[in-house]
Amino acid sequence: MASSPTSASAASVPPAPNTAFRLLRGPRSPGEFAAAVRRAAREIGETVSCDARYVGRVEAGEIRCPNYAYERVFLHMFPGRTLTDLGFSARESVRGRGARPSTAPVPVPPEESDVLRRAFMTSGSATMAAATLGLGPVPGQPSAGERVLHEPRPLRGRAGEAEAEAVEEAVRRIRLLDDRHGGDGLYRTAAGPLKAAYALLDAGATRQSTEDRLHTGAGELALSVGWLAHDSGRLDDARSHYAEALATARVAGDAGLEAHAFSNMAFLARDTGRPREAIRAAEAGQRAARVMASPRLLALLTLREAGGWAVLRDRRACEDALTRAHLQFSRGASPLDPEWMSFFGEAELELLEAQCWSALEEPSRAARHARRAIALQDPHFARNVALSTAQLADDLARSGAPDEAAAAARQALDLLAEVRSARVQAMLAGTARTLVPHQRNPRVAAFLADRAPA
Incomplete structure (x- = not known):
């Protein structure tokens, strides 16, 4: 679907920076402000997939008027102000990406909207969550971007800005759902947007900048x-x-996407018992990331390297990588940190280090880091809270603390009511096997009974 003449002409005018919004952010980093936006959304029962890149786009003036969900959140955060006070254009003056046409159907009635919201917040159904956030059909009015990805049809022309934005929004929403629900229930739902994104790439784009966005987004x-x-x-x-993403990165010459692909490939290689491949992928990612001016990205990739050395039981190399990772992390966040790294804070650093010490057969030391990971984790990342708790349970079980291990395992099991993650389930299965010799302990017995299939 080609861009409309209106949006094409508007795109030729450089956007004016939103200085009012930038002042409201104050000393907080874009990532910290994005986290505050997500917290404010939860306070009023909204769900927005805000991240550092979204904040950057608002401040750059690329988003002239937010959608209705963001509008409600921003007005909740800054009571007494209007959208104009926040530096946005009036909705009726905006055409194209930010506004609904005047002939739009009536939105979902408030009562029905509340029912959908409660269903999303309280059910363990990732399918329901996906539908509520636009990754599947829902009652009400989908955005133009959602229609592009979820009602795929042959394009009559080349892809434009609306299509590129649709792909980027799909990425944000999938990440948000994954953080809250884990991957088990989302994988098949997300296959449709991925197929649509590569179809848009095949169709070509109206301009090179749009094609670059489509490559990165896909x-x-x-x-x-x-x-x-x-x-x-x-x-x-x-x-x-992951291989498809790496190929896309190299075709587009996108170093940031290449570094991300290598990070995920290193993680997968470690998880599947290929530690040397994990190290090579992490080192390749570090080479790609050096042009990114993001110490946090280098820290994450160095932690991926450390994980490979730990599985190889090379303590000296692992400790060297951990030292380098801490040094990079200590340099702080940067405006150039990729938006996908919103999960990577001190809690994730502690969890990845816990996994290293666990692989090096130092479970007590690993447990100390796992405890810190749980204490530091933002509750928004529900799956990571479950993962850190399962890590702690396993480390405690292997360090000879069955009672504490069973308590932590029970907590992780409770979290799986809302998080569907095969990785967490596999970790708890391993913990259960370790705890079997202690099944006379009442707390251990209760955990083992709860884990047993009905």
Whole structure:
């Protein structure tokens, strides 16, 4: 679908920076402000997939008027102000990406909207969550971008800005759902947007900048879908999607996408017992990332390298990589940190280090880092909270603390009511095997009974 003449002409005028919004952010980094937006959304029962890149686009003036969900959140965060006070254009003055046409159908009635929202927040159904956030059919009015990805049809022309934005929004929403629900229930749902994104690439774009966005967006979407496959135990599918993303990165000459692909490939290689491949992929990712001016990205890739050395039981090389990772991390966040790294804070650093010490057969030391990971984790990342808790349970079980291990395992099991992750399930299965000799302990017995199939 080609861009309309209106949107094409508007795109030729450089956007004016939104200085009012930038002032409201204050000293907080874009990532910190994005986290505050997500918290504010939860306070009023909204769900927005805000991240550092979205904040950057608002401040750059690329988003002239937010959608209705973001509007409600921003007005909740800054009571007494109007959209104009926040630096946005009036909705009726915006055409194309930011506005609904005047002939749009009536939105979902509030009562029905509340029912859908409660169903999303309280059910464990990732399918319901996907539908509510636009990754499947829902009652109400989908955005133009959602229609592009979820009602695929042959294009009559080349792809334009609306299509590129649709792909980018699909990536954000899939990541948001994965953070809250894990990969098991989302993988097949996300396959449709991925197919549509590569169809848009095949159709070509109206201008080179749009084609570059489509390449990056399709590659990031392939990585997101690959991660859903990885988390849900479909490891061959994950490997295929990661390879597809890497190929897309190299065709486009996108170093950031290439570094992301190598990060995921290193993680998968470690998980599937190929530590030397993990190290090579992590080192390749570090080479690609050196042009990115993002110390946090280098820190994550160096932690991926450390994980490979740990599985090889090369303590000296692992400790060297951990030292380098901490040094890079200590340099702080950067405006150039990729948006997909919103999960990577101190909690993730602690979890990845815990996994290294666990692989090096130092479970007590690993448990200390796992505890810190749980304490530091943003509850938004529900799957990572479950993962850190399962890691702690396993480390405690192997360090001779069965009672504490069973308590942590029970907590992780409770979290799986809302998070569907084959990785977490596999970790708890291993913990259960370790705890079998202690089954006379009442807490251990209760955990083992709860884990047993009905």
